[in-house]
Structure formats: C-alpha cells, structure tokens
Amino acid sequence: MNLTHTRPSADVIDKSEQGKFPKHKLEELRGRGYVIFCVLLLIVIMFSIVYFIASRGLTPFLSQGVSIGNMLGGLKWAPEADSPTFGALPFLFGSFSTSLLAAVIAAPLGICAAIFMTEMMPKVGKNILQPAIELLAGVPSVVYGFVGLSVIVPFLRDIFPGQGVGILAGAIVLSVMILPTITTVATDALRSLPAGLKEGSYALGATRWQTISRLVIPTTLPSLMTGVVLGIARAFGEALAVQMVIGNAPHIPHSLTESAATLTSIITLSMGNTTSGSLHNNALWSLALILLIMTFLFVFIVRLLERRVKRA
Numbered sequence: 001m002n003l004t005h006t007r008p009s010a011d012v013i014d015k016s017e018q019g020k021f022p023k024h025k026l027e028e029l030r031g032r033g034y035v036i037f038c039v040l041l042l043i044v045i046m047f048s049i050v051y052f053i054a055s056r057g058l059t060p061f062l063s064q065g066v067s068i069g070n071m072l073g074g075l076k077w078a079p080e081a082d083s084p085t086f087g088a089l090p091f092l093f094g095s096f097s098t099s100l101l102a103a104v105i106a107a108p109l110g111i112c113a114a115i116f117m118t119e120m121m122p123k124v125g126k127n128i129l130q131p132a133i134e135l136l137a138g139v140p141s142v143v144y145g146f147v148g149l150s151v152i153v154p155f156l157r158d159i160f161p162g163q164g165v166g167i168l169a170g171a172i173v174l175s176v177m178i179l180p181t182i183t184t185v186a187t188d189a190l191r192s193l194p195a196g197l198k199e200g201s202y203a204l205g206a207t208r209w210q211t212i213s214r215l216v217i218p219t220t221l222p223s224l225m226t227g228v229v230l231g232i233a234r235a236f237g238e239a240l241a242v243q244m245v246i247g248n249a250p251h252i253p254h255s256l257t258e259s260a261a262t263l264t265s266i267i268t269l270s271m272g273n274t275t276s277g278s279l280h281n282n283a284l285w286s287l288a289l290i291l292l293i294m295t296f297l298f299v300f301i302v303r304l305l306e307r308r309v310k311r312a
Contacts, residue, residue, distance in 0.1 A: 050292065053285065053288055053292055054289060054292075056288075057282070057285040057286040057288060057289030057290075058286075058289070059282045059285070060086070060279060060283050061286070064279050064282060066086055066279075066286075070085070070087065071086050071087065071088050071286060072088060072089065072092070073089055074086065074087020075089055075251070077091070077266070079270075079279070079280040080280070084279060086283045086286075088263070088286075088287060089252070090261060091250070091261050091263045091265075091266050091287065092290070094167065094253075094260040094261050094262040094263075095236055095263045095264070095294075096236075097167050097171075098171045098174055098235065098242060098246065099232050100232065102170075102171045102172075102174035102175040102232075102235045103178070103182075103228055103231055103232045105171060105172065105175035106176075107182055107231070109183075110179050110181075110186055110227065111182070111183075111186050111217075111224055113125075113129065113133065113183050114183055114186035114187040114189075114190055115190065115212060115216075115217075116129070117129055117187055118190040118191050119190070119208070119212055119216065120208075125187075130183075130184075130187060133179065133180050133183050133184070136176065136177075137180040137181070137184075141177070142241070142244075144173050144176060144177055144241040145240055145241035145242075145243070145244035145245060146244065148169060148172065148173040148241065148244065148245040149245055152164075152173065152245065153165055156168060156169055156257060160257040161257070162255075162257045162258060163247070163259070164257070165245055165246060165259055166246060166253060166255070166256060166257045166258050167253060167256045167257075167258075167260050168256035168257055169246065169257075170241075170242045170245050170260075170262075171256075173245055174235040174238060174241070174242065177235065177238065178232075178234050178235050179231075181227060181230050181231045181234055182228055182230075184227070185223065185224075185226055185227030185230060186220075189220040189223030189224060189226075189227070190216065190220055192220075193216060193219060193220060197215060197219065198211055198215065201214075201215050222306075223305070226305045229301050229302050230298075230302060233298035233302075236291070236298070237264060237291060239262075239265060239267070239268045242264065243262075243264070243265040243268060243269065246259065246260055246262065246265060247259025247260060248261045248266070248269060250266065263287050263290060263291050266284075267284050267291075270284055271284050
C-alpha cells in the first residue's frame with residue numbers, strides 16, 4: 001500500500017490563517033500601549049500634584065485675605081498671633097543664601113574634580129575617584145545632617161562667635177550633598193568633547209593647562225553651568241539636613257553664623273502642628289507653591305542652557 005503525504009495548498013494555508021493577527025504586530029501593539037499608558041499616567045500625576053499644591057497654596061490669597069506682597073516681602077512670621085502675619089521673606093532669604101553659597105563652595109570643587117578625572121588622570125578618575133564621588137549621592141540626608149550637627153557645628157562654634165548653627169553650616173552640608181551632581185554632569189560634559197579639538201590645540205603648541213583653560217572650559221561652560229543649576233535646585237529643596245544645622249529662626253540673619261530658616265525647614269517643622277484647611281496650614285501650602293515655582297524656574301534655566309549647548 002502506497003502512503004502519500006500531501007501538503008496543503010497555499011490557498012488552504014491562507015484561508016486557515018485568515019483572521020489571525022500576526023504575533024509580532026500584537027507584541028508591538030502591547031508594548032506601544034504599555035508605554036503610552038505609562039506616559040499618560042505620568043502626565044496625570046504631574047498635573048495632579050501641581051493642581052493640588054496650587055489649589056491649596058492660592059487659597060490664602062483668594063479667600064482668606066492674605067496679600068501676596070505681604071507674604072513675599074514681609075519680615076514677620078507670626079501665624080498664632082491675634083492678628084496673624086505671614087511674612088516669608090526670611091525663609092526666602094535663607095533658602096537662596098544657603099543654596100547659592102553651597103553652589104559657590106561645591107562648583108569649583110566639582111569642576112576641578114571633573115577636570116582631574118578626564119584630562120589629567122582619566123584611568124584613576126574613572127576607576128576610583130568617580131565611583132567614590134557618586135557614592136555620596138546615595139547617603140541619606142539625615143546622615144549629612146547628623147555629621148553636620150556633630151562635626152561642622154562644633155567646629156564653627158570654636159572659630160566664630162555664636163552657637164555654630166546658621167547659614168554657613170547649612171551651606172557646607174549642602175555643598176557636600178550637591179557635589180556628586182555637579183561632578184557627574186561636568187565629567188559627562190568634558191568626556192563628550194571631541195578629541196580632535198584638544199589634539200588640534202596640542203598640535204599648535206598649547207600646553208595642557210592652556211588647552212584646558214582656553215578651550216575645554218569655555219567650550220563646555222554651558223554644560224558645566226547646567227550641573228551647577230541642578231545642584232542649586234537640589235540644595236533649594238533640601239529639608240532635613242538643613243533643618244538640623246541652620247537653627248530655624250524666622251528672621252533675616254546679620255551674619256553667616258547666625259541662626260536662620262528656609263522654606264523647607266519651616267514647612268517640615270510646622271505642617272504637623274496645623275489643622276487642615278486652617279489659615280496657618282494653607283499659608284504653609286503657599287510656601288510649598290513657592291518652592292514648586294522655583295523648581296520650575298530652575299528647570300527652565302537648565303533647558304535654556306541645554307539649547308545653548310545644542311546650538312554650539
């Protein structure tokens with residue numbers, strides 16, 4: 001008996017596979033749908049946070065009789081007085097002064113460390129120094145605050161008059177905290193510089209320092225400033241570490257070693273002692289709204305610097 005195996009014709013295969021969606025296209029649609037869902041969820045979360053903070057932060061100005069000018073320019077913060085006043089200028093001064101001073105301390109250190117790791121000893125920097133600096137970013141804020149309270153504050157107390165707490169102590173702690181951010185961004189910017197530019201400078205007879213000071217730094221300056229702005233943004237929003245070493249006094253200090261307060265420190269200290277919906281609670285949400293607006297401003301500055309880098 002002859003057994004013959006017959007293969008189905010192409011017409012039969014086409015008819016059997018009709019109505020079936022190709023597997024690779026189905027997987028592509030699933031992946032695209034998952035990505036779109038995550039993006040939409042992220043957008044909804046972002047707008048929800050902004051709406052919630054704005055709705056609570058604008059309430060004192062819209063319905064509770066607080067003036068925007070008095071809050072931004074007032075010097076007295078007395079929410080529990082018979083006639084409460086909400087002057088946030090001391091907290092704004094404390095936040096800006098500590099953040100800018102921390103950037104002044106950390107920016108030269110971070111940029112010089114990046115130059116050392118990329119231009120002078122790239123192997124040692126890449127294998128040892130850069131991982132060590134990046135480890136600082138993983139240290140909790142409370143550890144920085146505790147070290148500042150145990151080491152920096154007594155050190156400043158022995159050198160300068162006062163208790164040692166104040167803007168200078170907060171700035172030193174913040175400078176160590178933002179150092180990994182500035183160093184990492186500066187290192188990436190320096191390593192992305194085309195090697196042909198430096199080789200051309202050496203070919204013309206320039207020394208290493210002349211190449212670094214007259215070519216490398218001016219060319220990568222927008223990217224270096226991006227790292228500094230990101231560090232300032234990180235320092236501006238830090239709460240716990242600064243709260244432990246700044247003294248939390250609601251007035252404008254007359255020296256760097258005098259107690260002060262920041263927006264984040266007054267929010268963390270007072271929010272748990274207020275009733276939701278009260279004037280004091282809503283005023284704290286107004287301070288949070290100011291922090292959010294400043295964060296948007298820092299992001300806008302970073303975007304401007306990035307556009308300058310792309311044009312260059």
